[in-house]
Amino acid sequence: MTVPLTLACGRYDRVQALTDGRVQPEGVDLTVVHLEPEECFWRMLRHAEFDAAEMSLASYAIAVANGDDRFVGVPAFLSRSFRHSSMYVRDDGSVTEPADLAGRAIGVPEYQMTASVWTRGLLRHQLGVDLDGVTWRTGGLEQPGRTERQRLSLPDHVTVEPLPSDTTLTAALLDGTIDMIMAPRVPSAFRRPGSGLRRLLPDYAERELAYYAETGLFPIMHLVVVRRDVAERLPWLPRSLEKALTQAKRLATDGVADLPALRYTMPFLLDALERQQAVFGDDPWPYGVEANRPALETFLGYLAEQGLFGTAGTPPTVEALFAPSTLDASRI
Incomplete structure (x- = not known):
């Protein structure tokens, strides 16, 4: 028996396999609602409309620091970007x-x-x-x-x-x-x-x-969060989502350079992929806590330095951001 679940997130190649049903989280009948990030964050933070959603890393960390415990994090980082161009x-x-x-x-x-x-x-x-x-x-x-x-x-x-x-x-x-x-x-x-x-x-x-x-930092922008009431009712869910999101990302990226026809409308795709491999290795977009600990710790330091935890907020640890079942997932 599966439980119905709604995930709101952007329309990324790395979630497409969840959208089209090639990947289903264990125990879940998933509906994916595609929204632009700004709308997704606003609706989740203000109204907690979805069972799970893409979330701004800053907004979530600030909420945790100030005692807002409505959500638990899943270390699947749907958006990352260098910001030198911005x-x-x-x-x-x-x-x-x-x-x-x-x-x-x-x-x-x-x-x-x-x-x-x-x-x-x-x-x-x-x-x-x-x-x-x-x-x-x-x-x-x-x-x-x-x-x-x-x-x-x-x-x-x-x-x-x-x-x-x-x-x-x-x-x-x-x-x-x-x-x-x-x-x-x-x-x-x-x-x-x-x-x-x-x-x-x-x-x-x-x-x-x-x-x-x-x-060594590839800046993290967004993670996935689950409403705490949902995670408490279904304690296996955060890890199930992490596994499914990881599998969907793998389907989006594995073998793209080996296809006889270009999957994406990018004339120099092969060159870009080979340069990417030379810089990042096999997985340029890792999920999981430990693979991303340096980026997460750096970011929490920036939030504190920039006054974003406020006068009452206590800077959270990396561990405080994520569901316990996802912290030791690499040992399974």
């Missing part, structure tokens, strides 16, 4: 290198979002930027009115100011209200010739390789 400035010479950002106004969709946390860590620790005097302006990238999905209690030395409700980050950058945007999505204006925008780090691909060689 910083955009005006092409007017006012910011020509990272050091110029000291004391400036920087726009982010949300101060607490995972991409922002990793990018601030990159700026401070790899690029040597003094962020103590920066003013962080928040708002929607192209749609006005975006707000933080969680209430934040930040220390006095962190200055976060929302943009006016009728203004976007892109407009604020173009009119000089802010000096840089940090955003996981590419501003549409950047794609237009003569937009006046450029990347702060146009050689981002080379820098990402150097960053990985130096740190």
Whole structure:
């Protein structure tokens, strides 16, 4: 007998085998609901609508630190990304290198979002930027009115100011209200010739390789969480989901370079896969706690450094983020 379960997540190749039924978690009759990450996070954090869902690593860790125990984590990391490409400035010479950002106004969709946390860590620790005097302006990238999905209690030395409700980050950058945007999505204006925008780090691909060689980190963005009431009713579920998600990822990646026809619409796919193999080895996207402990510990350190655990929050351990059955899964 199986139990019905709903998982909300993005439409990734690494979950496709769950969507089309080639993989079913043990004991589960699974329905996958595909949502964009922002909607998925909002609906789970505000209303806990789904049995399980993709979740921002930052939002989840902050919730755990502040006593919100509605969810338990599964160490299947559906989204990862280097963030060297995600910083955009005006092409007017006012910011020509990272050091110029000291004391400036920087726009982010949300101060607490995972991409922002990793990018601030990159700026401070790899690029040597003094962020103590920066003013962080928040708002929607192209749609006005975006707000933080969680209430934040930040220390006095962190200055976060929302943009006016009728203004976007892109407009604020173009009119000089802010000096840089940090955003996981590419501003549409950047794609237009003569937009006046450029990347702060146009050689981002080379820098990402150097960053990985130096740190060994492939930044984690999102994990999977299960509602605690569901996990308590079905204590085997987090491990069952982890196994199924791992199997689905393997089906998406194994043998892609050996197929007679390109699976994806990428003319240089074989070259990309062979370069990836040279850098990351056999599994560029590992799941599980131990394989990701350095990235998780680094990220929790960044959250603390950036004031995101608040005055009342206690920084959680890596172990506190995940269902106990997933912590020793590698021993089975």
